[in-house]
Amino acid sequence: MLPETVLRTDDVAPDIRFDVWRDAMAATMSPMDVSSQHSSDFWGETRLLALEDVLLWPVAMQASRYRRTPKLIRQGDPELYHITLVLPGSGRLRVDHNDRRHMSLVNDLYILNSSYPCDVEVEENELAVGIGVEIPRSHFPLATERAIGRVLGQRIPGQEGFGAVLAHFLSHLVARNSAHQPSDVPRLKQILLDLVTGLVARELDAETALSKEMRQRNKFLLIRSYINRHYHDPGLTPRTVAAAHFISPRQLHRLFEAEGITAAAYIRGRRLAEARRRLADPAQYTTSIQSIARRCGYTSAAHFSRSFSAAYGMAPREYRELEHRQQLDTELRTLIRPPATGRDPIPAIPA
Template structure:
């Protein structure tokens, strides 16, 4: 591989990747988000450019590339790995998102959401310019089962809530380099709130009666996310902070098909996984990263990480 033609730089805090061969782009795309198969019918003279930013567990990328296809194959999906939604907005050109037996044909201004925990395909023609947002599934107030009704459907920026969300995303795509610090984090979360509203309204949930249990669970999950670094985070403290019994707390998570302890461990492991793959934290020891997210026993952390991701922390760091 002619890696000398790959340009990697930092501009205004954004990571900028430029590839002048398809092999370089294939490697970059296969590792940036979730594991993907990347292909093209015209590998010669291939060119692509990516501007990427990450804020907490939200990733924003603007991608301009020659014609190519990415496939999330069933064999690439590991049990226990963190689950994400992707939202793509086409800024120019043409594209296609396929998942769950549906096809979303995208033109400029169109959007589509898809699920990384199930197979999908994304096809882009020459000149395609898109904004891709990746975020945890639990970041939405809408259930995964409800969102599954919306995957790979075309969401227009000219109708409904899309008329507000679309122009905002277009401006965001042109401003990735200027986002930084706490302001960038706040804007990323505000963007996620808009996506949440878009999904909510597209599913026609506005007229439905609110579910107090769903609201309570979302509030508890947000509290856990803010306090993952605390080694004392546990059911008793969480329940007390929300003026509920531990029995009710366990009931909330039981309805979501998990337990409080499992949820905390999964979120901590995912934060550690992201830190281990972050070049900016290359000098941080694995123990330091584990401790940063509430793991006090290195051996236990290593076992839990391998069980979740199929590799030890050191193996995962080397591979990424």
């Protein structure tokens, strides 16, 4: 699990909640003039995850306004790019930056530069729900910075192309933090930087300015995202994936070969991983194995069983029963308390 810091305004006294929130936002992003009609009893929650010097912070908060003024910029500039991904449950965000104004909706992205004034406001009586990202500008070469400058303050759809890939990556990273180890941080950070570079290039239709290696990496990430969204389609094969991206099967093979895997193996692995997750899910315990196989792109239960057994060393039914027993054992252990020893319990160490 990656280290994270949690802030909940409910954990502090009502009369200082807004001050605590404002100070936390200034420390996370850059100094802002923050205001809210709910400042007398503000509510907000956020988690801070660090990928070295890149910060991610999933957030939910009451309607508020964030302004970075010329005066605040003169007082200090951390030279950051800020990215917001608007998540379901959020109201609309009015964004004014770099002489551009737009309304960001659910699944939209936008990019801000801490060196320029900005004004972002959540609609009155709405919640803001999203993921914020802070990236030092020094991570990008000058050519990329110029490209980013041309999309600042612009609404970027997060349901197609590289917007969808970046949105999926950010959502997966913050939702499954426990699946990653500190040793994964450099790799995750580089993937994020590559995705931002690819997103900007696609938005400007300037992908030809990227190196050949970067273009191939971007193409691979797009194709991998496509497979992750369509693995449940039994017609998904390397040939149909290649056709959907206007490349030949041979080109597709070379892209995956550079990542140490074949396209067929990746599709198979994605389907099996989802089937394994469903088999271990207590809420799907009564769902037939055939139904689970079908939902994961298999038309033959026998073929699914053979593939699952080859990958995990046991049949799907055996795996489900094993997981079920382990879950029951865990629940029983939490219900059964050890007998009293007559000694006082060891006090908890204060955080």
